Amino acid sequence: MSRGRFIAVVATDNSWGIGKGGRLLAHVRRDMQYFRELTDSLPVIYGRKTLATFPLGRPLPGRRNIVMSRSGITVEGAEVVHSERELMRTVRGRAAVIGGGEIYALLLRHCSKVYVTRFHRDFSCDTFFPNLDDSDEWALTGVIDTFTATESDSVPGMKCSLLVYERQENE
Numbered sequence: 001m002s003r004g005r006f007i008a009v010v011a012t013d014n015s016w017g018i019g020k021g022g023r024l025l026a027h028v029r030r031d032m033q034y035f036r037e038l039t040d041s042l043p044v045i046y047g048r049k050t051l052a053t054f055p056l057g058r059p060l061p062g063r064r065n066i067v068m069s070r071s072g073i074t075v076e077g078a079e080v081v082h083s084e085r086e087l088m089r090t091v092r093g094r095a096a097v098i099g100g101g102e103i104y105a106l107l108l109r110h111c112s113k114v115y116v117t118r119f120h121r122d123f124s125c126d127t128f129f130p131n132l133d134d135s136d137e138w139a140l141t142g143v144i145d146t147f148t149a150t151e152s153d154s155v156p157g158m159k160c161s162l163l164v165y166e167r168q169e170n171e
């Protein structure tokens, strides 16, 4: 069981952009709730630069955190793995890949589903998720919901969609 046992969870703009200047694009409460629902019960895997974007630079509470770094850092509350090979040995079951750009690109081949929150905007990003619409290996299989960001979100009025992409097994 090595191919496709992970899911990826990501928020992108219209151009598959995911970040700018080391930061997320927007804070939308509904998206954060959805992220929690999808990942709460799973180990989460992410890159060292994404760790730096979390509150106080700390791992997410209440689940197994695996940080990828080639360096010798230690992170309280997380396991650090230094290569894809070490990761695949360390995480034996299902897990959620949660960013950022380098780690999504590295681990997409181990994912069977990608949960995309699409922000219907262009944010002039400097970091991207692979464009699944351009890939024969991936198909959009579900639109869970479409909603509008509220006044308490960082981009009020922005249209958002919760999309599911699945790996096509017809290769």
Ligand SMILES: NC(=O)c1ccc[n+]([C@@H]2O[C@H](COP(=O)([O-])OP(=O)(O)OC[C@H]3O[C@@H](n4cnc5c(N)ncnc54)[C@H](OP(=O)(O)O)[C@@H]3O)[C@@H](O)[C@H]2O)c1
Residues within 6 Å of the ligand: 009, 010, 011, 012, 017, 018, 019, 020, 021, 022, 023, 024, 025, 046, 047, 048, 049, 050, 051, 053, 068, 069, 070, 071, 081, 082, 083, 084, 098, 099, 100, 101, 102, 103, 104, 106, 127
């Ligand atoms: N929109 C979203 O859903 C979302 C989600 C997460 C993050 N983001 C955004 O994405 C951006 C960060 O992404 P990023 O691509 O710059 O960084 P990243 O993927 O979070 O982390 C990159 C780091 O991971 C480590 N790494 C990469 N490949 C590795 C390998 N094969 N083995 C071991 N370690 C490896 C390296 O750490 P060392 O340098 O320590 O060796 C590298 O510097 C930010 O803007 C963030 O806000 C967006």
